Amino acid sequence: MDALLSVRNVSKTFQRNFKALDNINLEVQQGEFVALLGPSGCGKTTLLATLAGFLQPDAGEVHIEGRNVTRMPPHRRPLNTVFQSYALFPHMTVLDNVAYGPMRAGVRKPQARERARESLKMVSLDHLADRYPAQMSGGQRQRVALARAIVNQPRLLLLDEPLSALDLKLRKRMQLELKALQEKLEISFIFVTHDQEEAMAMADRIVVMNQGVIEQAGTSGDIYKMPRSRFVADFIGDANLLECDRDGSRLSLRCCGQPAGALDAASAGRDMLAMLRPEDIQLSRTPSGLDPMLHAAKVTGVVSIGSHTTVYLDLNGTAIEARRLGANDLGLNRGDDVYLHLPADRIHLIEA
Incomplete structure (x- = not known):
């Protein structure tokens, strides 16, 4: 047409x-x-x-x-x-x-x-x-x-x-x-x-x-x-843009060593960033109930506006933003310890 x-x-x-x-x-x-x-x-x-x-x-x-x-x-x-x-x-x-x-x-x-x-x-x-x-x-x-x-x-x-x-x-x-x-x-x-x-x-x-x-x-x-x-990842919505390390065809997140996404890194460029939207990150007070890919982090800030709550975290020196629907149901405050899960199948790779 x-x-x-x-x-x-x-x-x-x-x-x-x-x-x-x-x-x-x-x-x-x-x-x-x-x-x-x-x-x-x-x-x-x-x-x-x-x-x-x-x-x-x-x-x-x-x-x-x-x-x-x-x-x-x-x-x-x-x-x-x-x-x-x-x-x-x-x-x-x-x-x-x-x-x-x-x-x-x-x-x-x-x-x-x-x-x-x-x-x-x-x-x-x-x-x-x-x-x-x-x-x-x-x-x-x-x-x-x-x-x-x-x-x-x-x-x-x-x-x-x-x-x-x-x-x-x-x-x-x-x-x-x-x-x-x-x-x-x-x-x-x-x-x-x-x-x-x-x-x-x-x-x-x-x-x-x-x-x-x-x-x-x-x-x-x-x-x-x-x-x-x-630019698009950063301009459209909120995004965690995480640096990656390469070992042959394997990419891992620098902040935690976790594999960077389900994509085949062999076809990716040399310098890549892993994008993860805040709503795809899971949080828990305890390590139970989630798969083994857990990472201990520190809460640096909490903003609740009723419809959702944004939690700002420090993961081994890397700033992470997570979002949960509704109120602050976990009762998180600045300085709290929390576990977060970075799902590899939700990670999207882009060129750095």
Whole structure:
């Protein structure tokens, strides 16, 4: 199946030889929800602006539905953009804000207003059509911006951190509503965010960017469980990155001598790190009840936030982070001795 969007070898350099995009290649399928995820300055917003036509790449091409749109102005591309600021006209009603796009495209005012009402109904705001943006909450204005973006029925919708200005609970609710709307409309979404939980909650596929390159693209499960680089492992969720020692084809964890994972180390690189997620580490007050691969450690800190408890440990001079669901059921405190189990089958090897 041909991709809806194809980004081919796109690069963009700004002043002082700052390379914002470095040979980016990416394909997005029809109806796919893709999140561009990464820290500030990684290139995700520059890539979005290049797709929208607000920036021209120094090299490479952008194709939509098989058509080269690299030099095409923004208003002629079959896409719409939802900005972080919403960019609503304050002097227009909600209905007129949404109807503006079809009217500019040549649709007569009665038909444009009818299409605008249908779009507002999709985001459950048709009852507020006569209000002005200043009379609405942040979440409502965000929905108006969405209605305005979908009223022209684009094949592709670009969203530049549209939820970042909302409070936590409203943002989580809007994540669910946004995903449901995308599935209903079957429009391809490219969503820029620096919030890993937001990306993992909504996206079919996550594109992790760093310093102008794509570090890894895949499902949230693949990126979380099998990161391809130290950056991805460290950026997505919390990770214990443990140094390894090699003896021929055998790798072991330097902190305890335990075999480093179930993978065949013979095919691995010379310098490797073992990644182990905090929730995969088991803790016990006593050595009984777990397999023989136990290691005595010292508790250096405990943080409980109700839904889970994070325990910070010192294992032979190596800092380890473990996580348990619920409250601090073991009653651990700083300075306590505890046994931990590092399951070899949960260890993922990455290049150091």
